[in-house]
Every structure is written in C-alpha cells, then in structure tokens.
Amino acid sequence: MPELPEVETIVRALAPVLTGRRVLEARFLAARVMRGAPEPVLAGHTVLEVTRHGKHILVRFDHGTLAIHLGMTGKLLIDGACTPYLRAEFVLDGCRLLFDDIRQFGRMAWGAELPANVARLGPDPLEISAEAFVARLRERRGRVKAVLLNQAFLRGLGNIYVDEALHRAGVHPLAAALSRARAVRLHWEIVAVLREAIAGGGSSISDYVDTEGRKGSFQERHRVYGREGEACLGCGGAVVRIVVAQRGTHFCPNCQRK
DNA sequence: ATCTATTCCTGGCTGC
C-alpha cells in the first residue's frame, strides 16, 4: 500500500525517465480510473515535471497537471509487461508507462492547476517544522491515530507509518491530547521513520513494487505493523492489534501510553 | 463543525 515513502521512491524513478518526453498516446482503459471525470487530452504534450504531493504523483504538462493516486494496489511500471489489471497506458517517445491496479482503488485526476482533491491536502510531513506541527496538532481533539491519517492534517501518512511513528514516539494510538514534549517527539519520529523508509525503498506488504517491479525492504524493519502477537522490540511484550478509525492498528500497550 | 460508518474492489487466507 503506497504511502509517502513508496510514492517518493516511485517519483524519484519516474522523474528522470518521463521529464522532457512527449506523450504520443494516452489510453484510459477503465472508466473508474478517472472516476467519471472527462479524460484529459495528453497526446502531443510534453512532461515538464514529475513530483510528489502527499501520496499523489503529479505529472505536470504545459496545459495542466495529472494527479495519480495509487490507492491500495496501484503500480506504475516503465516498459512493464501487460497484465489483466492494466487500467491506463501512456505511450511516450521512448518509453511506455503502464498503470496496473488490481483492486481499482487507484485514481487519476486532472486540473489546469492542482486538481481540487489534491489542492486541499495539509502540509507535507517532511516539510512542516516541529513548531508548526505542535501548533497544528493542538487544534485537533480527536484520537492521534485518526488525526495523523487525515490527509487534511498532514499529507502522505498512511496506516503503516502512523503505527510505526506512534510506537517510536511511545504514544498510544488512542491518545487524545499530547504534551508539547511528546508532540515534538512524535514529529521527530514521523520524519525519522519516513526518511528511513525512503532509504529502504519503501515497504512491500502485499502489492507494492517500484517502477521496475522491485519490492522495497522497509517492511523488514517494521516494529509493530503486521506484528500482532509478536514481541515488542522495545520491551519484549506482545504487540496488540485493535481497530481505530476502521483501520487495523498495531501497538505495544506497555511502551505506548495515552 | 466533527466524527463515524459505508462503499468501492479482488486476491488470499481461514475454517468447515
């Protein structure tokens, strides 16, 4: 499931390959990809830039921006093999970009500027300062896990990295109000886990692969996510799984306090 | 205004 580190890995691979190339043909094979919105005309236009915005991949052209969200199982493959789950295909002058997505949670949006659903997201967790993070968190009263999952609060965190960051920071996922010191620590650990995950090429839990079809390695360094019943790496106690905000939530009741 | 539940989707896993 691509979150910020996985999308960052993909963008770093896509940018040098796509930038400056002209689209010869764009085919949207599944209506669901654009969620019923009109398909943009891309043929004849050149890719100016490929960047990451939260979990979105932004492909900028001279006439607008295509925002790609990979959902749960979306893959962007450069010159990859065709699969039964091909949802879109972009032929450029020199390479072919395939969008493969088994479960069709992935989506694309087009806008002259930023598509509306992308423009309203919160700040990037790697860019926001500790002070701004603390101030922003103080405005929210909900459970910290739900707050961190909310893309309007911060853009880019998902279920895996929220669980991992909360464990590293010693914060219980149901904690509602954090002291300044704990909020600063949480910000620090969010940045740390995201940077480490990017360095490891992201986490491959089920479907995630990069543009060459390679898996990431950071799942080997998860401390709580997907480790229900296993020993906490901090205290040796059992990692517990509960449901918070409709998400499987993994934590250590001993190391993480409200 | 906030928070919670539902919906989408399908391969893989569990249990009978």
Added chain:
DNA sequence: TGCAGCCAGGAATAGA
C-alpha cells in the same frame, strides 16, 4: 479438496 465468507484499507460520500 472445495468453497463460502471474511479481510486488507485510502478516500469519497453519506449519515449522526
């Protein structure tokens, strides 16, 4: 072995 039923979950949407 076969198969029904459940599970994973990001984000839009509807409901409380």
